[in-house]
Amino acid sequence: MSQPRTSGGENGERYASLTGPLQQRGAQCTVEWGLSDFYVHAQLPDGHALVISPPQEPAAPHPPSAWLVTLHTDDQAFVRVVYDSGDTGPDHGDAGDVTALLAALDQVLDQHALPPRSPAEPDVAIADHPFHGVLAATSDPDRGALAILATHSWQPVPRFDVYRQRPGTGRTEALQRVAATVTALQRAGFTVAVAPALAREAAARRRLDPTNSSALSPPSPPGGMPLTSVARRQGR
Template sequence: MPPHRPAHRAPLPPGWDHNEFSERLWERFAPITTPLRDLGLYCEIDFGLSDYHVRVHLSDGSYVVIAPPQEPPEEGWEIGVRGPSYWVAYRQHDSRDVYELIYSSDPDEPTHHLQAAAGGRPGPLLNVVSGRLDTLGLLPARPPLSTADREVLLTLKDSLRGQLEYFGYLPRLIPVPSLQGELPEPGEIIELCAAAAGMAHKLADIPTRQIGLPPEAPRAGTVRAQVDQAIADAAEPAALATMHLSQAAAQLTYLHHGTEPTTAAASSRRLDRVTQQLDAARTQTFLVGLALQQALERLDRTLAPPEPASRARPAQLAFTPAPRAAQPPPGIPGAAGHSR
């Protein structure tokens, strides 16, 4: 299931020409830039090694780069249709010895296997990046919540928290085949497959859209859009878990009840495939609960009381980045005629 786009889109950065190329480029990265701009961060889009990436300027003079595959670039991706195969995010400072890899879902160099499983979905990336910046004290200070915002967000939190127990139990039920070759029964996996399929329906029933948004609660609308994005992100691993369990059940049915003669080597290969499918299903079902847990943590951060004045964070950048208009690099097809 492709991730949906944000309900609103952050405007082009100051200094950008409002031409077709700039609009198309900003729209391409809107599922990344809009949530970050909603957090008060200044974002722009630069050309990297061989493709565009998002640059997020921070108050200490450092910046975060969020990039799709660069060497070689990946053609034809569009976040709202088919995202890139992975994201990499790192923080650095041009004049200090600062470099930190924050996130990588590159399957060849993941910072965590769960990140690799997330692939090109933007939700897990944004959760990790915003959480790390919050830990470093680099998220801009936000004004106190209004009473209406707080009431809406508390209702949203209760709605989401009520679902976590359901989504947290399934990974623990998926069996691990023993080293002695003992196999679970096909019927057991078929039941789990039905439970995983039910996760997608359960996700659709989380009643975030039934929570009213009064006009005096603008920040609650932004946070609800982020929670909706987390729910949309969880739908894909739910579908993948169903697929892996279905394939494991088919292999187990053959191993338990197959009538055609088979060799020990062939049976061993089938057992290996069962183990791989069950491992993959366990990871994907865990990702479903993790996406919702991270959305709940974001709600908790938003609802947390403001920091004391002595520890208050800057409300804006200590500098103003030089405005740069989006310009296609030489040689990009269809880029002619778009100026700074």
């Protein structure tokens, strides 16, 4: 029995971390039923469409452990595979990493001349600080981002509205926590900006570690926003 397409509800929320960024660039997204799970259909202005799907046949638990993205023409003819992080796919090292998936989708949107996202303040920004190491700041502490930061061992810095890893955390562990934190925040629907150099270093460390099943790809923070632009001294 076929399922109706949907743009909201539980399934819409499940894929909000994909549909939100795509719609910000002008794609029209619906969440539709596939062979055994829902997928995202992103219609592009030039008539092409992207099909972004978790594993089907058989369906896998959520959050997905892999993604398959295919490009189609306006008459639904298959054009090419854009991204495949399944076990035998060329992007298998990314597994279910939504950050890496969005980076691949952005490349396709660039190729089809979709406009960039308007600069906007992310929910959480993460960057290096010369004295405190890796810091995180949130622009909306009441939405639950702080609980996710605490789960991944981020602690408040006295007198500042920023958070750092506990004292004594080594660089390798800090980079692993950055990647895990970004993944957890995005799965919860938060937008995250990571300083490009830090994102590249975290991605490289995770790909060198064979025990990690996902990898952080360097995202493009809106306007290259530095952490200092959202770090505020309390009381000001």
